[in-house]
Amino acid sequence: KWDEILETVKTEHELSDVSFKTWLKPLTIHSIDDQVVTILVPSQQVGLNYISKKYALPLKVAISELTGSDYDIKFVLPEDIQNVEKDVPVSTNYNTSMEIANLNPKYTFDTFVVGSNNKFAHAASLAVAESPGEIYNPLFLYGGVGLGKTHLMHSVAHFILERNPSTKILYTTSEEFTNELIEAIRNGNNTAMTKFREKYRNIDVLLIDDIQFIIGKESTQEEFFHTFNALHSAKKQIIISSDKPPKDMEILEDRIRSRFEWGLLADISSPDYETRVAILRKKEEMDGYNLDDSIIEYIAKNIKSNIRELEGSLNKIIAYANLEKREVTMELAETVLKDIISPNDKKIITPEYIINAVAEHYDITPEDIIGTKRNSKVVYPRQIAMYLCRELANIPLKSIGQCMGNRDHTTIMHGCDKIEQELQNSQTTQKAIEILKKKLQPGN
Ligand code: ADP
Ligand code: MG
Secondary structure, eight states, rough: OHHHHHHHHHHHHHHOOIIIIIIITTOOEEOOOSEEEEEEOOTOOOOOOHHHHHHHHHHHHHHHHHHHSSOOEEEOOOOHHHHHHOOSOOOHHHHHHHHTTTTOTTSSTTTOOOOTTTTTHHHOOOOOOOOHHTSSSEEEEEEEETTHHHHHHHHHHHHHHHHHHOOOOEEEEEEHHHHHHHHHHOOOOOOHHHHHHHHSSSSSSSEEEEEEGGHHHHHHHHHHHHHHHHHHTTOOOOEEEEESOOOTTTTHHHHHHHHHSSEEEEEEEOOOOHHHHHHHHHHHHHHHHOOHHHHHHHHHHOOOOOOHHHHHHHHHHHHHHHHHOOOOOOHHHHHHHHHHOOOOOOOOOOOOOHHHHHHHHHTTOHHHHHHHHHHOHHHHHHHHHOOOOOOISSHHHHHHHHTTTOOOOHHHHHHHHHHHHHHHHHHHHHHHHHHHHHOOTTTO
């Protein structure tokens, strides 16, 4: 959207590429409040005064054209923001709190579809959101990749912030936590460490995502243990996510494991078909599309394990249709999703396909194989082809016979037996079969 706005300014004012690159491209949105868009000017070199004189109005116009609402424009430098944040460490503004907390604005309870796979985790999260620090502490959410753990965690944070924007919430991943800890340790002075501790202990709600990554990292576990204790004893809410339950987290210190189990464990599993359809519909509604039922059902039927993939598929179809300026039809959906749905779908292996491959391998023609010549140069490959047809083509011997020059099914059976015997004794045959099988089914 922001890119679009910049492009609009560029087109409407016929800016050259170089002006565009120099002045507009580096600008980013810092925040959007009710009436004000605050734009971050990355550095002094790009003159703030010049930009605000020259581009404030064009930007204002473009924003109003593209969003349909009027905003004032404010420019800030990175230094300004730091000062602001130092002066007012606790914001009472929802948008700013959301940014400080490091939250994705899209991950709310409103956009979360409740299904049988996540009902319990959802209810637990909502309960925690309604009374943070009071009932389930910690809340431990676990489940496979792309099933909605991060989304739920953020929903709790949004819910709390909406009611009380001054709540100090921090979302982080265990990797970030580890990196910051390493950084603080490397700095080697007490202030760095104190700062780190202040950051994580001086908050009301800590969301820590993908905790499984602290497994095996001793100092991180140690530090986290103390962070946990400090927050927990101060009745501050902790929400943890992981790809597995604590009991399955091997090499996790027992004292930490037991703490994870103090509160409430809630798992999220794979969504069933109805939930998948509901999620696709929700997404469609949010993005303002309206696809045919059959297409939604097609996606939901085929993409089962992971919600991120489910959404990705829908996006891909829509992007493709937009790009090609085509309607979203079933045919288009099938084409677009072919790779995702069956990446190494075994090509249907037909006798013809096998015969060609075998012929090529032995440097003879397919006709030689189908034909009736009886010299050893063709008889052996012919039997190999029969054998591979039986193993891979998944059709009755009778049909194999028909495809191989109308031979009787007993002839095919005989050929197969021959090769089976060879396989017991001959390394050459073993090798040949191995190579040909690989060639015929590359996925396996
Ligand atoms: P995880 O953290 O478990 O790997 P995410 O929370 O990142 O998974 O979810 C992956 C994607 O699926 C996100 O875009 C999220 O919004 C979406 N998603 C997951 N669960 C739901 C749900 N129940 N309703 C709507 N969207 C969901
Ligand atoms: Mg996640």
